[in-house]
Amino acid sequence: MHLSGKRIILGVTGSIAAYKSAPLCRLLKGEGADVQVITTRSAEDFVSPLTLSVLSGKPVLSEMISEDNTWNNHIDLGMWADLFLIAPLSAHTLSAFATGTCENLLQAVYLSARCPVFVAPAMDHDMYLHPATKQNLEVIKQRGQHIIGPAHGELASGLVGEGRMEEPEVILEKVISFFSANKPLAGKSIIVTAGPTQEAIDPVRFITNHSSGKMGIAIATSLVEMGAHVKLIAGPVQEKIPAGLIHIPVISADDMLQACIQHFPTADAAIMTAAVADYRPSTFSDKKVKKSEDDLQLPLSKTVDIAATLGKMKTKNQFLVGFALETNDEMVNAEKKLNSKNLDFIVLNSLNDKGAGFGTDTNKVTLIFKGNKNIDLPLMSKSKVASNIVESLVNLMHA
Secondary structure (H helix, E strand, C coil), rough: CCCCCCCEEEECCCCCHHHEEEHHHHHHHCCCCCCEEEECCCHHHHHHHHHHHHHHHHCCCCEEECCCEEECCHHHHHHHHEEEEEECCHHEEEEEHCCCCCHHHHHHHHHHHCCCCHHHHHHHHHHCCHHHHHHHHHHHHHCCCCCCCEEEEEECCCCCCEECCCCCCCCCHHHHHHHHHCCCCCCCEEEEEEEEECCCCCCCCEEECCEEEHHHHHHHHHHHCCCCCCEECCCCCCCCCCCCEEEEECCCCHHHHHHHHHHHHCCCCECCCCCCCEEECCCCCCCCCCCCCCCCCCCEEEECCHHHHHHHHHHCCCCEEEEEEECCCCHHHHHHHHHHHHEEEEEEEECCCCCCCCCCCEEEEEEEEEEEEECCCCCHHHHHHHHHHHHHHHHHHCC
């Protein structure tokens, strides 16, 4: 998750756009953030504190002194947060920020915050265009605040123009980009293939394998945590696809091939974890093949090797990582694939190792590099295996 461990204060002010704060809170939590919501009194006319409390998992704060006589220490809150996000930011609260007014808890925390501050203005078009509003925005911008939007569109008044609060997904992306800026793979675009493929025999039956996609999804997740922009090209998998990456679903080996050919030219690297079918039925019957007394003969045709295809396409500035699932002569077969497919390194996965292979939550692999350099990893969770693979890729890309 992009925001795992990050502490974010979500400030909500009096604007009709406050209804968007609820899905924004959910998205922040979904990315692993610890969210504390602070509202102004007028914000509660537009969104229920109970809703925000349920979504954040914390009581919503709005007063310096709570009803139970608890003091909500604005200094502690300002020091606690890794980021203070005010969405929506009304014209009234914007004016208070610009002038240093301190009339409520949210404004007090703003003046106390040591962390970066992001604001998403929301107001009617004419209010947004007023010279006073423009001046106030410029004042807080010069003080280092990050301004998101506003967007152009239909407003609550019925007018159309600038003033709409940006959509929660856009705001989330801005926050994620901020925290990813100093990560080792920030700005890098990486493809990951995962899961099995299904090669159709008829409308009912297909050939496939036991791949669950767990390893590929773990690698994609680790790449995102390192700041990468990830496209997950996945065959039919039952595993939940995490937020924060682009999921490109495919079915057959040819579908996966075409997706990889399309997206690899603009990628910095690709990690090929998918268990792609080596063969597919030579013909497809558009009607269900009926059972008969005779044995069924099923001619098969070889599929195109996707990793080898990308190896031929690869430029000197791109990196390609392959996987080899072997049951015999493991090292010999893996090293052949490393060289014949023009890979930068290959991950050897042996089905002879207990706890490794398809469907498990653990794996035991060997990373094989050119120049007879190998790294043997002990049996560990697939998430830890993924971290080691990604770390090796980072080292190569930064070398």
